[in-house]
Amino acid sequence: GVSQPWELQSLSWAGIVSIDLRYFEARQQDRHGNQLRYVSQVTLANGRRLRTVDVFFLLAE
Numbered sequence: 111g112v113s114q115p116w117e118l119q120s121l122s123w124a125g126i127v128s129i130d131l132r133y134f135e136a137r138q139q140d141r142h143g144n145q146l147r148y149v150s151q152v153t154l155a156n157g158r159r160l161r162t163v164d165v166f167f168l169l170a171e
């Protein structure tokens with residue numbers, strides 16, 4: 111799909127100050143068949159760290 115301008119925001123607006131480039135492979139699958147592959151974290155301006163996950167979506171044939 112195509113993103114609309116109002117769907118996007120800058121990292122600074124979202125309060126994200128860093129994205130950790132280190133990751134580990136999760137090798138998990140959700141109940142819909144989507145694969146959760148790579149896990150890392152971001153750091154927010156308030157110091158809080160949040161987990162990030164790369165999701166490989168299952169495509170309908």
